[in-house]
Amino acid sequence: MLDLLRSYLGSTLTPGQANNQLWALIYVLIIFAGVSVAVMTMNWVERKALAHFQVRLGPMRVGPHGLLQPIADAIKLLIKEDIIPSEADKFVFWIAPLIGLLASFTVYTVVPFGPSQAVSDMNIGILFMLGVSSLAVLGVVMAGWASNSHYPLIGALRSSAQMVSYEVAMGLAVVSAILMTSLHGLGLYGVSKFGDGTGTLSMIGIVQAQQEQHVWFLFKFFPLGFMAFGIFAIAMIAETNRAPFDLPEAESELTAGYHTEYSGLRWSLFMLAEYAAMIAVSSIAVTLWLGGWMRPFPNWLSGSAWDLVFSLFAGLTFVALAVIAFVGVVRMPRHSYFRVQTIGLAGFGLLLALIGILLLGIVIGAKVSHHDILNRTTEGMTNVYWFLFKVAVFMYLYIWYRATWPRYRFDQLMRVGWKVMLPVSLGVLIVTAIVGVILG
């Protein structure tokens, strides 16, 4: 048992490379549980944040400040009646959400949470991610067809046409990021040559290329990295059918599009697949352009003191959340009806504070005692924390876009996808290649 733990902590390879099946399985379980928790959290944050954007409060009743709302929703969906349309193709109706779920979750096999924390670092990692996320279209098409009804079919055809169109622009933006892994150069136009210029398709290799070249690809060759990132950011919103590209599933337009006829647990599988796909494409964006697990400013603010400061962020985030929870406790109305909610919120705040103090303790303990295991744990924790922080920023941006921007009409959507995104991404790719050759 103990040398199982040691076999993990002592290695610098991913479980896939080290042929360590037990740890690969443990990673898979952690990722599965983590994504499910993240989806529920995202549900709550979306409802509260949208509400606050629209100057209202959102769910407040179910738990303190609606914290138990996702659990209530999950229970409701589980006990709902499972309705299958009478003329529907039963097998295809059953398998469609599973295809979408499969496509969204398989992507997590190659997402790198740290330099050796990925389930398996395939050396065609990014190709695998693009391919598997293109399987999600099949789930949508199947769902629309199997429902045997007009609105789902039209919604499914529109949704899949949109996803396929924006996949092209997404792929080209990804190609230009990968091109950058094989080009030397520093930030603004190659002042000094860092890195050894071997291109790679593996996700961990891409982040390590950013590390070696001392620049996040967002800032490399200045407008080009940024434009490629912008194209990917817009295409990923269209790919996951979120606002402002959510015509196929907008309630006022097509009565919820391809998942109209699904109820209860099947619909929750679609929702799970959608949010998991959002988190997956955000992690691709973070890995390719935003430096993956690297902390901000690794070169401007370098040195062990700054390393310590940035490692404290993980614990400090939880402590800050605990402080917000306690402020909420203080502001609760002092009435006997609110007693349970106040106690619940105080308990939640206490839990967050404990987690924060534990994380801070690990960091400070590693600094004080220089124990090997504590050092590795700190490092791993910092990497995972910064990765998840950047992905969380993307998630918040998704909600912000939904609250702010009006919906694109479908023909406008397709026009933007083919006539604007595709030429711009081709242009960025060509100019990146030219700049790389000139400076190389």
Next chain:
Amino acid sequence: MLSAKCQVLRLMVPVTTIHYLVVAAALFVLGVIGVLTRRNVVIVLMSIELILNAVNLNLVAFSRMWGGLHGQVFSIFVVVDAAAEAAVGLGILIAFFRNNETINVDEIDLLKW
């Protein structure tokens, strides 16, 4: 003299090139039977895709056997070709369907009347 079961197991365990070739041959024959026996044009086209995949598997297996990458590059070109052919074939099918409302190969037998 080994028993029959031992002999079969001895054949099974190290997976050599021939195993992949047998799988490819089986897929090829399934595709050929599909092309020859089905009446639905779309399923005939899908059987053609099966045949092309069997050929690809053969190419990649031989590429592994010979050690170079020529087989893999050739199979990439076969995939490109299959995509082009599927697109054009389905386009022709749609054009035909618009006029004649049938997708049985038996009934698609006149160019124009």
Next chain:
Amino acid sequence: MTPVATPFFFYLLSGLAIAGGLLVITRRNAIHSALALIVTLLAIAGLYLMLYAPFVAGVQIIVYAGGIMVLFLFVIMLVSLERTAKERQFNRMWPVGLLAGCSLLALFMSVYAKGKGLFVERGPQLPESENTQQIGIMLYGEAGRMGQYTFAFEIASLLLLVAILGAVIMAKKRI
């Protein structure tokens, strides 16, 4: 890096591929055939991974399973009639087709049985981690020279252009 449990995965994937192939040619509903073909394509991608060809596996998933099969599904939805579900599935000469197929299979098997000694691994085995780079060098060339297949690559892109034009013109309502 020696692979783990190779015979198990080989038999699993090839069983899936052949079962999928059987379902493709025997299902009455075209959508079920398309789903079975997707399973076959993904199983074959897995077989490519076992043959140390990761790039071809990636191309197979992106182009075939994610692109061509979506195209097939769209067309099936466009041309599917209620009438076709009730008609005869196999054509009248199906015993002849089956016989031809089986004799072809017997021919293949006899060739492989007779020539067992010919299929021996030889030649340098390139490391898998450089597979994509090597394919790129063959397709695009390196250090100022053209690759071996650069010309074929350009012709393939021309082919795709022609196919796009052809498909669009064929499927348009009014030219």
